[in-house]
Amino acid sequence: MYIAELFIENFRSFGVGDQAFKLTLTPGLTALVGENDAGKTAVVDALRYVLGTRDQEQLRVDEADFHRSSGGTPADQMTIKLVFRGLTNTDRSAFAEFLTFEEIDGAKNVSLVLTWSAKRLAAGASRRAASPEWRTGAKADGPLLDFGARSLLTATYLRPLRDAERAMSAGRGSRLSQILQHTKExxxxxxxxxxxxxxxxxxxxxxxxxxxxxxxxxxxxxxxxxxxxxxxxxxxxxxxxxxxxxxxxxxxxxxxxxxxxxxxxxxEKLDLTLAASAGDDSAHTRGLGSNNLLFMACELLLLAAESDGFPLLLIEEPEAHLHPQRQLRLMAFLQDQAAKVRTDGQQIQIIVTTHSPSIASDLHLDNIVLVEGGRGFPLRKGMTKLDNSDYSFLERFLDSTKSNLFFARGVMIVEGDAENILMPVLARLLKRDFSEYGVSVINVGGVGLGRYARIFMRADPASDGQISTPVACVTDLDVMPNCAPVIVGKIKAGEDIPTRPPSKRQWRVKSEFTAAELRERRQTRIDKASGQNVRTFVAGEWTLEYDLAHSGLSQEVWQAAVLALADEDIQAGKVTKKDAIEARGAEFLGLGALELEAKASHVYALFETEGASKAIGAQYLAELLEHAIESGSMGVDELRSKLPSYVLEAIAYVTAPIPVTPTAAGPSTTAPE
Incomplete structure (x- = not known):
C-alpha cells in the first residue's frame, strides 16, 4: 500500500481551487525539492496530521494552520485527502469496511480514501480548532476511521536537525526501545x-x-x-x-x-552507539552526521522487518550534518531500500524534503517533485516536455553544480564558461545582482541547453499548471559577418568561401542567408528551447565575445583577450597587466579606421586565431568592467548602452526590467521582462 494521491486545501500556504495543493505519487522514493517557503514542510506536516507518527508525538491543530487569504481572513475549515492504492490482501482485510471501489483505465480497483478535516472555532472559544475528523469514502461520505484502524497508518518521521544521539540514548520512552521492541529479532x-x-x-x-x-x-x-x-x-x-x-x-x-x-x-536501559571498528569495544565519539545515519538505519530496520502497518518514512532534510559524499551514499541507500519488497509483499514508501544540490543530482528525475509557489510538479516521465533521450542524458549529466536549478527563483542556462562568468558580473553592475534575486546560472557546456530547459516545461500545463520560475536560455547565433572568415583565419585572403554542401565546414556567414532565412534561423533557435515560462535569447550577431565588441565594448574585450594571452606571465610576475596591454596598444589603435564588423572581428580573432582562453578572458573582462564602474570612468547607464540587447533582455527576464538609455530615436524604455 502506498499514498497515490495527496490533496491539501486551506492548510497553511495552500488555498482553495487553483491554490490548493494536488500531487500524484508513485511507490518508492519521492524527493520534494524547491526553495524555502515553497511548501515542502507543509506537505510533510499535512501527512503527519492525518497519519500520526510512531514517535507518539501529539500534534494539535493551531489557528496558524488555517490558510489566510490575501485579505488576511483565516479559512473556516481545512481538508487533507489521501488516496491509498496497491493494497495487499492484509490491507484489504484490515480496512475492509472503509474501502472504496474505483475505476482506473477501465479496470476496477480497490483503494482507501481518507479525508481529514478540522474546523476553526469562533473567536473566544477555549480551543483554537475543533477536533479533526477522519472520514473515508471517495466523497468523505463513508464511516469514520476509528483509532484502531488509524494506528495501522502511522508513519515514521525524522525531523530536520534531529538529535540522533539523544533519540538513541537510554531512557524512559526512548525511540531506540520503541524500535527494538517491534523488531522480529x-x-x-x-x-x-x-x-x-x-x-x-x-x-x-x-x-x-x-x-x-x-x-x-x-x-x-x-x-x-x-x-x-x-x-x-x-x-x-x-x-x-x-x-x-x-x-x-x-x-x-x-x-x-x-x-x-x-x-x-x-x-529502555539500552544505548546505541557507534564503535570505532568491528570488534572494538572501546568508547568512540562520532559526530552528528554519523549518529544521524545510525538513527536512520534503525528506523529502516524496523520498517523493513515489519509484517504489518503502513510502511511510510518521512525525512526532512536528510542531508543534515552530512558532507556531500555521505549524502550521496545515503540517497543511494534509501533508493535501494525503497525498491526492496518486505515479507508482507509491500515496499517502503519514502518521502524526503531537501535543499541539497548533491542529493538532487543523485536522484532519478522520476523521483523528484519540484515544489514551487505552493504547487507540486512531478518531474517523472509523461509530466514534462522531456522525452526519453532527455531523461537518459540528464541522468548522466545533471550534476550537483547544475541541480542548483531546482532551488532557484530564476534560472539562466548558458553554453560556456565565458557566459557563466560574465552574466552574474554584468547583472550585479546593472544593479540586478543574481544573488539578490535568487538566480542560478547553469553552464551546460555547449550541449543540452534545450534538455535542461524542458525540465521546467509541463506536458499538460492546462491541467497541471505551469512552473512560474523564469528560465532564460542564452545561446549564440553562430553566423559570422562576411568579412570574418579571412580575419579569423577560416580562409586565406582572396579565397572563395567553400560551398555547402558538399563542404563539411560548420561555420556560416551572413551572405549565405537572405534576411528572411536569417530571421528563420534565429526563430528556430528560440523555438528549440522556449515555451511556458522558458525563453531563449539569441545573440544579435555571432557569439558573446563578438557581440560585446560589436555593441560598444571593443576596447575592453580587446584588453581582456590580450591579458588572457599573457596570463601565465602575469601570474608568474614576469609582466604587469598594464605593460601587457600597452605592448599591444598600437594594434588596437590601428583598428580605429575599420568598419564596425571588421573591427569586432579583429577583436574576436584574438580568441579564435591566437588562442586566448575565453574563460580567462571573461575573468579579465569582468575585472576591467568592475574597475571602470568603481572608479567612475564608466557609469551604469553607459555600460547598459554598450551591452548587446539580448544580454540585457536575458538578465531582465530572470530579475527585473532594466531601463534602456534614451536614444535619438525615441524615449527611454525598459528591456522586456
Missing part, C-alpha cells in the same frame, strides 16, 4: 527463563526478556542482596510488624508483571 529470538530449570540454560539461548528475568534471578540469589534483605526484615520490619501481619521485603530488579511492559523497560 527481539520478539522471536531465544527462549524464556525459568529458575526451576535444571541445569540453568545457556544465557546465549535466552530471549531478551529471558535475559532480564535471569539477571533478576541472579540479583535475588546474590549473597549481598540476601544479607541486606534479611537485615532489613529482621532488624527493622519485624519490630514494626504485628503478630499476625508480618511485613516482609523482597529486593529485586524493578519491573512489571506484564511481559510487554517488562520488555519495554529492559529495552
Amino acid at each position: 527481539i520478539k522471536e529470538t531465544g527462549v524464556a527463563f525459568d529458575h526451576r530449570t535444571v541445569p540453568t540454560p545457556d544465557p546465549k539461548t535466552l530471549s531478551v526478556l529471558g535475559l532480564g528475568d535471569f539477571a533478576n534471578h541472579l540479583f535475588r540469589e546474590s549473597q549481598g542482596i540476601k544479607k541486606a534483605g534479611d537485615k532489613l526484615n529482621d532488624e527493622y520490619l519485624k519490630p514494626l510488624s504485628f503478630a499476625k501481619d508480618l511485613l516482609r521485603a523482597r529486593i529485586e530488579v524493578s519491573g512489571s508483571r506484564d511481559e510487554t511492559v517488562r520488555l519495554r523497560q529492559l529495552l
Whole structure:
C-alpha cells in the first residue's frame, strides 16, 4: 500500500481551487525539492496530521494552520485527502469496511480514501480548532476511521536537525526501545527463563526478556542482596510488624508483571552507539552526521522487518550534518531500500524534503517533485516536455553544480564558461545582482541547453499548471559577418568561401542567408528551447565575445583577450597587466579606421586565431568592467548602452526590467521582462 494521491486545501500556504495543493505519487522514493517557503514542510506536516507518527508525538491543530487569504481572513475549515492504492490482501482485510471501489483505465480497483478535516472555532472559544475528523469514502461520505484502524497508518518521521544521539540514548520512552521492541529479532529470538530449570540454560539461548528475568534471578540469589534483605526484615520490619501481619521485603530488579511492559523497560536501559571498528569495544565519539545515519538505519530496520502497518518514512532534510559524499551514499541507500519488497509483499514508501544540490543530482528525475509557489510538479516521465533521450542524458549529466536549478527563483542556462562568468558580473553592475534575486546560472557546456530547459516545461500545463520560475536560455547565433572568415583565419585572403554542401565546414556567414532565412534561423533557435515560462535569447550577431565588441565594448574585450594571452606571465610576475596591454596598444589603435564588423572581428580573432582562453578572458573582462564602474570612468547607464540587447533582455527576464538609455530615436524604455 502506498499514498497515490495527496490533496491539501486551506492548510497553511495552500488555498482553495487553483491554490490548493494536488500531487500524484508513485511507490518508492519521492524527493520534494524547491526553495524555502515553497511548501515542502507543509506537505510533510499535512501527512503527519492525518497519519500520526510512531514517535507518539501529539500534534494539535493551531489557528496558524488555517490558510489566510490575501485579505488576511483565516479559512473556516481545512481538508487533507489521501488516496491509498496497491493494497495487499492484509490491507484489504484490515480496512475492509472503509474501502472504496474505483475505476482506473477501465479496470476496477480497490483503494482507501481518507479525508481529514478540522474546523476553526469562533473567536473566544477555549480551543483554537475543533477536533479533526477522519472520514473515508471517495466523497468523505463513508464511516469514520476509528483509532484502531488509524494506528495501522502511522508513519515514521525524522525531523530536520534531529538529535540522533539523544533519540538513541537510554531512557524512559526512548525511540531506540520503541524500535527494538517491534523488531522480529527481539520478539522471536531465544527462549524464556525459568529458575526451576535444571541445569540453568545457556544465557546465549535466552530471549531478551529471558535475559532480564535471569539477571533478576541472579540479583535475588546474590549473597549481598540476601544479607541486606534479611537485615532489613529482621532488624527493622519485624519490630514494626504485628503478630499476625508480618511485613516482609523482597529486593529485586524493578519491573512489571506484564511481559510487554517488562520488555519495554529492559529495552529502555539500552544505548546505541557507534564503535570505532568491528570488534572494538572501546568508547568512540562520532559526530552528528554519523549518529544521524545510525538513527536512520534503525528506523529502516524496523520498517523493513515489519509484517504489518503502513510502511511510510518521512525525512526532512536528510542531508543534515552530512558532507556531500555521505549524502550521496545515503540517497543511494534509501533508493535501494525503497525498491526492496518486505515479507508482507509491500515496499517502503519514502518521502524526503531537501535543499541539497548533491542529493538532487543523485536522484532519478522520476523521483523528484519540484515544489514551487505552493504547487507540486512531478518531474517523472509523461509530466514534462522531456522525452526519453532527455531523461537518459540528464541522468548522466545533471550534476550537483547544475541541480542548483531546482532551488532557484530564476534560472539562466548558458553554453560556456565565458557566459557563466560574465552574466552574474554584468547583472550585479546593472544593479540586478543574481544573488539578490535568487538566480542560478547553469553552464551546460555547449550541449543540452534545450534538455535542461524542458525540465521546467509541463506536458499538460492546462491541467497541471505551469512552473512560474523564469528560465532564460542564452545561446549564440553562430553566423559570422562576411568579412570574418579571412580575419579569423577560416580562409586565406582572396579565397572563395567553400560551398555547402558538399563542404563539411560548420561555420556560416551572413551572405549565405537572405534576411528572411536569417530571421528563420534565429526563430528556430528560440523555438528549440522556449515555451511556458522558458525563453531563449539569441545573440544579435555571432557569439558573446563578438557581440560585446560589436555593441560598444571593443576596447575592453580587446584588453581582456590580450591579458588572457599573457596570463601565465602575469601570474608568474614576469609582466604587469598594464605593460601587457600597452605592448599591444598600437594594434588596437590601428583598428580605429575599420568598419564596425571588421573591427569586432579583429577583436574576436584574438580568441579564435591566437588562442586566448575565453574563460580567462571573461575573468579579465569582468575585472576591467568592475574597475571602470568603481572608479567612475564608466557609469551604469553607459555600460547598459554598450551591452548587446539580448544580454540585457536575458538578465531582465530572470530579475527585473532594466531601463534602456534614451536614444535619438525615441524615449527611454525598459528591456522586456
